[in-house]
Amino acid sequence: MSDTLVDFDEVLTRYEPVIGLETHVELGTASKMFCGCSTTFGAEPNTQTCPVCLGLPGSLPVVNAEAIESTIRIGLALGCRIASWSRFARKNYFYPDIPKGFQTSQYDEPLCTAGHLDVELDGETYRVEIERVHIEEDTGKNLHVGGSTGRIHGADHSLVDYNRAGIPLVEIVTRPIPGAGAKAPEVARAYVTELREILLALGVSEVRMEQGNLRSDVNTSLAPIGSLDWGTRTETKNVNSLRSVERSVRFEMRRQAAVLDAGERVVQETRHFHEDTGSTSSGRSKEEATDYRYFPEPDLVPIAPDEEWIEKLRAALPELPAARRARLREEWGLSDTEMAWIVNAGALGLVSDTVAAGATPADARKWWLGELARRANDSGVELTELAVTPEQVAELAGLVAAGTVNDQLARQALDGVLAGEGDPAAVVESRGLAVMGDSDELVAAVEAAIEGNPDVAEKVRSGKVQAIGALVGAVMKTTRGKADAATVKRMLEERLVSG
Amino acid sequence: MSADLTASTAADLSTALQAGDLSSVEVTRAYLDRIAATDGTIGAYLHVDAEAALQSAEAVDAARAKGEELGPLAGVPMALKDVVVTEGVPTTSGSKILEGWRPPYDATLAARLKAAGTVLLGKTNMDEFAMGSSTENSAYKVTRNPWDTDRIPGGSSGGSSAAVAGGLAPWAIGTDTGGSIRQPAAVTGLVGHKPTYGSVSRYGLIAFSSSLDQAGPMTRTVLDAALLHEAIAGHDPLDSTSIDSPVPVLAESARRGAEGDLAGLRVGVVTELGGDGHTDGYEPGVLARVAEAIALLEGMGAEVRQISCPAFDLALPAYYLIAPSEASSNLARFDGVRYGLRAGDDGSRDLDEVMALTREQGFGPEVKRRIILGTYALSSGYYDAYYGQAQKVRTLITRDFTSAWDDVDVLVSPTSPTVAWSIGSRVDDPIAMYAADLCTLPASLAGVPAISVPCGLSEGLPVGFQIMAPALADDRCYRVAAALEAAQDAARGHALLAGMATKENAPS
Amino acid sequence: MSTPSPKGRLTRDEVAHLAHLSRLAVSDEELELFAGQLAAVLDAVAQVGKADVADVAPTTHAVPMTNVMRPDVARPSLPRDVVLAGAPAAEDDRFRVPRILGEEA
Structure with a gap:
């Protein structure tokens, strides 16, 4: 299945893009979000699990203090308002990589809201408004077996490893970013780049994108120029390299323009990005709208950071x-x-x-x-x-x-x-790489060069000073580059140019 | 020391064990023998491991013989409701979906009781996932009330109540979400206490409704309840809702209460729970016993007044929104992926189908009903009207309690509107079943402590008297309950349980 | 917020939808039975709507608490054989599940 695409420059003659990003960052804490299991990357499958992160009956979560502080520090670095009252919520859905049948996340009471990140691009500054920063837990990993490509479609069955389940995950959500025009793909990339720099500076995550420490869901929509509405957006999930962020926006702009040009409607859906082709494909939107039935997590108590705590964290920002x-x-x-x-x-x-x-x-x-x-x-x-x-x-x-x-x-x-x-x-x-000084060896090399190239020497003597280069080269060759070219030139001049 | 070890109180067993007059093996064997003889009729246990129990008992006896320092409960047998996770010991929560599961860890309270040297006799039957008031919702078996084996033992901790009342355990742990300790205690003539929410760790209790669940003691006397409660209470860093403050002195309060002096105690009788204009559904015999108990309290110096708590009328609807909502989420983990039952995985079905078949086959009808109801109440568009509204009603109920505490020290009511009903008589009528929790729900929703203590018989069956106190003032429940128990036992000439007339347990 | 009617009705189709959301492969007889029973239960619980709860905050704990956290210290995990011991199916040190349809995660 190949999509019709409009030339990128042509897209911009008719449409204005709006982008938005939801970026997930795995924190670099020693232990998981709600239990003491290690977060070390690359461990043998299911060796970093316990009753809590396996969702065994009866187990209960306890919040990792470091993860909360890291989230607040990210919020502060992004100029966010830090909530004085914040709660966890259960996001209920069934999937084998979530061991409790819900993901512990935050819903309407996130830790940080209303921040911004200024992104510089070619001497211009784009202000990206941050809607919210919240903390949640990562999922386990499914390995699909039996299909030809290791992908989910066509797989015979799947295998689940819960080592990653419960690793603290911060989600940073931008508000829609309009007005970037042709720069939209680059702004998206520059935003993630700058965000990554901030996370590194804060030391809250190793941000190794190849290990999936940082993954972005990239929203793209197009509206006809002059339109007051923002058009229907698509969400390209789990884009995990800077280059792919840019390419996914570029591709979606070109694809959506073709859809709109044909008089059709863009389908609101999740899409997947393919590194090899630089294209996106439909994520097979579920036939029913997902109803996550969020409600406050009764197994956890609210996080209520006071001024003193926040100011202490602010003062310690790098x-x-x-x-x-x-x-x-x-x-x-x-x-x-x-x-x-x-x-x-x-x-x-x-x-x-x-x-x-x-x-x-x-x-x-x-x-x-x-x-x-x-x-x-x-x-x-x-x-x-x-x-x-x-x-x-x-x-x-x-x-x-x-x-x-x-x-x-x-x-x-x-x-x-x-x-x-x-x-x-x-x-x-x-x-033995040191430059030769004004040594006997160098004097001998210089004189040998003059003797060995009488024609060139004569040219120099007669005033064709630029010919001296050939003699310098000869000296350098005999000294195998160890002579200083300027010194050699001076020595040749002393001998050939009357001054 | 009673001649019949299985009729003895746990406190007496503890004293005899400490004095060396009794070995743990002796008492453990006595209970195992009685279980072997009568549990076929009663059906209190889902799992009994006689060998393991005797091994633990031998270990305690050996330690005592070596002169090791042991706690007061060392060697005393006990039973755990099957909702309590026990390492290596089958734990099902009364559900087929967990059949055969052997947990790799201990609940905090199980670990504490193990560390105290108690001997686990077995795991007791219960309504599946603690959803019910009769234990008829167990996926495994019916449990019978030792007072009348045609009747229910209450629920959901009906296996624990039947075990303790029937002499199959000296005491047991139950859990209470909307009344599941107090109501079964009431209908079997036991003492059952639901602690202040957060004062006993929930770590390792298979969750029904997280914001309501509490574990507590089910015993033959108030003092036993206090002793068992003290053994399991206290802060647990593994439970984020666990209260980090000292446990009030409970056994001592029970002992002082038993002295019978309640002078100055202010008692509020809740109008909405069986009082004037609110007697619909309450059996006259229950109301009569409760009135007599109140008169006894007055006789011991308590000042009694009527207290109106209007929001209590909404406790039942609020509870039947909150508990199913939380349960629908808590039970989502039973998906056949990591443990327990998996159905229909024959290679032809995809994961979603296998999950749905597993849950369809693994859960009983009441559990499914509540999951569907809870899923509905949490759905977008209905959340505010149902779950959100119910959580606010909860605040109104708490406010009624708070303003009552301005005027009284404790609130009292019947524990349950009726005595034990006949097995099968309410199974097809969820609403009638839910009405059994009418009196216990307000304390559950507000998280305050409440105890049920026997207050006599109606039609030959036990009636329970409920005493509620402010959060963290569990000691008041024990003090008042002990006073009532002592006064009644004195008037009767024996403990209520000793009057049980059954073939197996004739009055001594 | 869409307010449910005071007589909270649940149609058979709605119950079927809720059962699907809850991953319960309920039978037709159950659908029929549950729809009737849940309608009665909903009638009863809908009474919460009668309460005047303007400016009332929801309750969640008898003793209000905040900021319960643990230090970020890694502790030993369970041994893998113990982790997989209860699994209905395991393969290559992982939990084995039937093929997953639906969205790619």
Whole structure:
């Protein structure tokens, strides 16, 4: 089944997109939301379960204090109002991955409401209004067996692992975001990116998207330009990479435009995103509207944060990413654009740590966005995954600045560091990479170059100074790059150019 | 020490065990023998493990012989309602859906009783998931009232009431959601106390209605009830609704109460529970015994006055919205995935169909009725009118209690409008069945403590007298109940139970 | 809020819908029986609507409590063989269930 799609630019000539995101974040607490089971990722199936998270008859939940504090801190970081009275609610539905026959969540009394997150994109700021931030529990995991693709459809039966059931899950819900126009897909991505940065800064989650720590349900709708209504939205579930967030909005805009162009109505439904094709497909909306029969969880008492508690948490908030970026940009003397490159490359922390280790901001930026970005790209890994620390990069930059190595030698030293041969200075030593000084060896190499290339030498003597490059190159070749090119040039000039 | 160990009070057994006049094996064997002889008729137990009970008893005797320090309850046998989760011991909550389930953990109260050295005789029958007032809703068997085996033993803790009244256990744990300790105690001539909500841990009690469920003692005397209550009460970090404050001194209150001095005690008789203009459905014999009990209290120095609590009239409808609503959610976990019954999994059906068949076959009609009713009351569009409204009515009931406490120390009423009825006579009429809870529901909904203590016989069957007190003032229930019990026993010349005329348990 | 009629009626179809929501494969005879019985029960419980509850907050606990929490400390879980011991069906250390129709989660 393939959808008809309208060209993206053409969509915007007729329609205005509205997006919205519901983002689920698994908190990095040591224990689960309502019991003491460990939350360690990747454990053997059903080894991190107990009567509570298996929903055994008679078991009762007890709230994890750290999860509540993390939720409040997220709320504070997003400028939310923190409720003075908040309750858990039961969301009742049947599914094998929810062990109690209901999910313990929050309904009309969430912990945090009415916040915002400013997202910067190409020098413009988009304010994303946050509707609510609430805490709930994650579900178990179903493994579908017997189908050809491991998917639910066509599967013969399914297997359930409850290790993940009960891990604290924070849900962050935006209000509808209108007005982004052609930037809507990028705004969606930038929002999740910035949210992720905030969560990392707060230290509340590892936010490893590949492990499903952060998953977004992305709502998209289109309205004819000038229309007062917002059109029917679709909800693309569990989008779990930044790139996919952007692509899912882009795809839905193009698909919905085609539906509307054909005079049909967009069906309000959940959809699934497919990484391989970049497309979404219908989530087979249930024939009946789900009635979750929410009611306040009688096994738990209300959470009523007082001012003192909230202020204590507020005072302990770390510097948030936007403020940090502004401060560093100022300190480093960079333009907005230069700063944006660093941020977009995911190198802010690395550059900052490299500067902290003694490098100049310019050197740190040059290394991470230049040579190191290239290496990462060539190996298909993230910058953070390279086997080099900010301290080592700072040391390397220091060796260049001191003239111990030139750029080319520094790159060779980096090879050694990445190969696990030790810190840069040690690699320079062991590989013998230090630049030659004004030594006898260099003098001999310079004179050998003049003798070996009499024609070129003569050209230089007769005033064609630019020809000196060939002689420099020859010296560099004989010294296998260990000479400093500027020194070599000076020495050649002393001998060939009367001055 | 009574010659018949199975007619003895638990307090007397405790004294004899501590004195070394009696071994735990002796008393445990006496009960096991009696269970073997009479439970075929009574049907109090769903599960008895004689070997395990004797092993526990031997362990206590051995420890005592070695001079180890033991608590006062060590070696005393007891029975648990089958709603209490017990590690390795079958636990069904009276339902087929849990048949054969052996839990991997102990309820907090079961663990406390184990740690106290009590000996578990077995698990007692009950209405399925505690839904009922006659124990006829058990998926397994009918339990008979030892006073008259054609009659119901009350419910839902009818296995516990029949066991204790019939001499098949010295005492037992019951649970009370809308009256399920007090009403069966009343109709079998026992003492039954529903503690303040939150004062006994609910961890490991298979939930019926979470905001109402409480476990408590069902015993032959007020002092026994106080002793058993003290053994299970107290804060539990595994139950978020557990109250973190000291348990009032209960046994001591019972002992003081038994001295018979109630001077200065202010007693309120609730008009709406069998008083003037509210006698419909109440048997005259019940009202007469209750009136006599009130006169006795007055005779011991209590000041008695009428108190009107108008919102109590709405307790029944509010309860029959709240309890089924919470139950519909609490029972959703019985889906045939992790434990218990699974039906229809023959490869032809999908999960939804298997879940629905499992629940259809695993639950009895009353449970299904209440699940459907609760699902309805929580549905969007009906929530505010039903569940939401009922929770507010609950506040009105609490307010009536609160304003009563300005004028009186305790409120009293019949425990149940009638004596035990004949088995089968109300099974087809849910409304008539629900009326048995009329008097016990207000205290349940407000979460306040309430005790039922025998106050004589009507037509040869026991009548219960209910004493309600403010939250956390459970000690008042025990004090007043003990005074009444002592005065009545003195007037009668023996305890009410000793007058039970049955083939198995002739009066001594 | 849609107010139910004072005589809370439950049709057979409504009972069937509620039974489906509750995952109860009720028989036709049960549907008939329950519809009648529930109508009577609803008549009785609908009386709560008579109460004047303007400005009345709902009650949930006899002793109002807030902020009951536990420290974030991991404790031992149950052994897996114990976890799976009660399972109606297990496979590959997981609970086995029949194929799942309906929405992909």
